[in-house]
Amino acid sequence: MADMRPLREELQATLDARRDLGPEYEQALVESFVERLDATIAARVRAELDTQGPRPGKNHKSSTSALIPIALGSLGLSIPLTAIAASAAGPAGLVMAWLAIIAVNIVASVAIMRGR
Secondary structure, three states: OOOOHHHHHHHHHHHHHHHHHOHHHHHHHHHHHHHHHHHHHHHHHHHHHHHHOOOOOOOHHHHHHOHHHHHHHHHHHHHHHHHHHHHHHHHHHHHHHHHHHHHHHHHHHHHHHHHO
16 A cells, blocks of 8 residues: 555644634635545556556447447438327327437447446
């Protein structure tokens, strides 16, 4: 585990400053410390990810390219679905059909992106 001394020193300095400045500066001091803590955590995460290297078997390009057939298929099916829904149920059917098409595309996109 990384050396916690600098973080402890910053916390102690924040507490000392709060004691010196009073409670009216407490919010600003806490926010400042949290920002430094966030930066420290982010740096540690980046360092850990850099040591692990790229993830094997995860290809962003192949995941994104899987969306193309779904988009084209839904567009191809939307033409007859639009005609059937509009003639059978009018504008309400048309809206329902397109909401269903949009929902299918969103669900497929989310599923594909989670899999990458």
